[in-house]
Amino acid sequence: MGATPDGTDDVFDQFLTDRGHTTERVGWERDRRKKQCPECRGLHDSAATACTVCGWSPSP
Structure with a gap:
């Protein structure tokens, strides 16, 4: 799953x-x-630094 710009992945990762x-x-x-x-x-x-196909980029 790619990272979202609003930081919701961090919240979800912490939940897990x-x-x-x-x-x-x-x-x-x-x-x-x-x-x-x-x-x-x-x-x-x-x-x-980012995928030009789907827009994914690694988390900093």
Whole structure:
């Protein structure tokens, strides 16, 4: 699941953590010399900071 700009993922992650679930931050995956979006699987140059296909970006 990608991060939302309004911070609701942080609230949801805390809710899950409080109930014994583990959460992890999702980052870019690598496919040869390209970055791959974990949401839509779109490929981007290594300098990409956000997915141009679905708009996903890693949490800071």
